[in-house]
Amino acid sequence: MAINDVQTLFAKSLDESSLTAKQKAVLRASLTLFSEKGYDHTSTKDIAQAAAVSEGTVYKQFKTKEGILTAILGPFVQQVLPRIATEFLGDVMNTSYPDFADLLRSIVADRLSFALNNRKQLRILAQEMVANAKIIEGFQQQVDRVLPRVFPVIQHYQQQHQLVDWEPSRIARYMISTMMGYVLPVILSDTDTLDVAKASKETTEFLLKGLRP
């Protein structure tokens, strides 16, 4: 399953990296603080204290404060995101669901779980995307690279008359929008929790209705 891969990949980038225990602590503390108080409102002093480390240590590996953000978001955006996309597409292709309904069910459940498991990073990502024009462009580029690879899949089901004959980008938009409708509130307010099973079922039900020919 892709889900586990996501976590594994991200965990790996922490373990494989030539980071000392203290520097990992810095990253972990930063992840929490950034998602709680936002990047701008987190001082390097805060991070050092939360990581039980001196401020000097914070700057040993990550030359700047933005370096920490990059260390958290960079792999997420530039590696983890595309790679899981590829794997995921491989999954889809290999399994080659005969039914679009089955594919949709798989996609939705997978993505919702992913979002739930990576709430903190996604929250930081959202914060930075909204505050930082540069980040949003980087994200846009990744999306633009990944999305077209999904189009053939969509077209495949359109040819089999299982999907309405709209532009693939439009269909992708609705899929993403509808999932976001469940995910965004959870990311923004840490209070609510998401019943993934129910949400997946509802999302699939609506999308199947709305996207059938």
Place this chain on the structure above:
Amino acid sequence: MAINDVQTLFAKSLDESSLTAKQKAVLRASLTLFSEKGYDHTSTKDIAQAAAVSEGTVYKQFKTKEGILTAILGPFVQQVLPRIATEFLGDVMNTSYPDFADLLRSIVADRLSFALNNRKQLRILAQEMVANAKIIEGFQQQVDRVLPRVFPVIQHYQQQHQLVDWEPSRIARYMISTMMGYVLPVILSDTDTLDVAKASKETTEFLLKGLRP
């Protein structure tokens, strides 16, 4: 039409307010700078310069920097938003569209235009909602107050078998999500422009399919 009212209302709150020409310049400059660089990355010195005004003047009316934000977002969230909601519901009720399709077309076109016309404020609102736990709560409260008033309308069309028999909140969620799918990218990246007519048509088409019984 509600659209014009929105603009009028907001324009009024600038004109009616006991603000000097210079103070209005402060507000206008802040609106632009906040939406461009974000609230945190805009210094009061920036604002003063952009408004061609001294820093002292900035603080004459708006006691604090946050006061400026409140002056921009406050009316938007606490007055404009609810008021247009009420007016809008009045519109809907009075006109009493016999067809849900007509209602939907009206809603979608209206909301998309509103979003487009208030891009900057919405961008700031998004920034603050993501960065500021308090703002998101205030927004949530407004939503919680307005949304239930829409439910009867939904139920009305359900009884007439024009709408699928799901919970009103779920139906509202999909309507909002789908519209957000068009609006969010425009808000976040000021580059793209939205073809409201086309977007309205597409949104309506999809929602009608997905929400019919």
Place this chain on the structure above:
Amino acid sequence: MAINDVQTLFAKSLDESSLTAKQKAVLRASLTLFSEKGYDHTSTKDIAQAAAVSEGTVYKQFKTKEGILTAILGPFVQQVLPRIATEFLGDVMNTSYPDFADLLRSIVADRLSFALNNRKQLRILAQEMVANAKIIEGFQQQVDRVLPRVFPVIQHYQQQHQLVDWEPSRIARYMISTMMGYVLPVILSDTDTLDVAKASKETTEFLLKGLRP
């Protein structure tokens, strides 16, 4: 009696002055605020509000903030103080108390009352003397001018063997010190009140013992 003269003199400087009602209000408000929060911690805005007057009005008569202080302390130090000293000496000389004890009783009662009646000004005076090297010099000059005129009186009683044969300045020092011992606590903490009658009696009793030949 000298006491009333003091008040009269000070009141006169308010009434006689070519000040409008509003400007007098400024002076009254300043007197209160300065004595409560100190000169430095009182802003001209505070004064304007407390006097129910615009900031512009504050500056109409008193060109600067220090001008207000001068308007309050100036007459007190440069006119009122010396003048009452003169009058008082005239009193003493004219009445020509045969007994030093009678003179002392008169002096002490008079000065303690004066201090009590002018608490606020004295408090401000104390604040400024301690904070401001210039003020203390001005005060010192006045003291140096007034004090020598008291010496003959002291010497008179020394020649009559009613007063110990110390330097007049030393005798004056003890008289002032002892009275200050009662007055200072009252000035510094507005809470206590002084039983002038009792204090006068005690002070006189001690000084007579300590200063007799």
Place this chain on the structure above:
Amino acid sequence: MAINDVQTLFAKSLDESSLTAKQKAVLRASLTLFSEKGYDHTSTKDIAQAAAVSEGTVYKQFKTKEGILTAILGPFVQQVLPRIATEFLGDVMNTSYPDFADLLRSIVADRLSFALNNRKQLRILAQEMVANAKIIEGFQQQVDRVLPRVFPVIQHYQQQHQLVDWEPSRIARYMISTMMGYVLPVILSDTDTLDVAKASKETTEFLLKGLRP
């Protein structure tokens, strides 16, 4: 002798404290500047420059500007003052002067020296006491705690008919007042210097006369 202890104690609190050389420079510079220009008229920039240190360094140890004041006055009021009082009383009790005259001579010489050696701090203390209601209360509390411990000593000499039969608090008041009469002018105007030997002699002479039965 208590005198040396005073200096030692205060010097210790500088040396023992975990302060860098630079931080001590900050404290020294502040002590001078505060006593010269007053707390309010000394900016943190002034302090930094006088200490040949960056403003950041000033704030490293002393979180706020008031923190510097506390670092200077705090130990003085809360530790040094009471401790020397205790030690001093120990001195008095142990030595158990048979003659009140001897005790008085000892007290007066000791206190006058102390005042002279701590001019700067006392000047700042005076400034703050007059400007700051809180400081004066803290000081009052210390006085209220220390003074009653002196009363038994006074009563002891009263029983031996060496001291007039007034309330101990009244006797203490005159002792303090008379000493203050010599000390205050020196503290307020840094120009004069005090001939401690002469002042002690005079003070004792007057008090003995004034306080004998």
Place this chain on the structure above:
DNA sequence: GATGAATGAGTCTTCATTCAT
């Protein structure tokens, strides 16, 4: 590698003072 003292530019905010109306 790790520390934390040191830096200094930058931030929000206050305030005495001026001036057009």
Place this chain on the structure above:
DNA sequence: AATGAATGAAGACTCATTCAT
């Protein structure tokens, strides 16, 4: 005479970043 909007120079404080130990 009176107003209060406007000014801009400080002021206290923060923070990312560097460097000697």
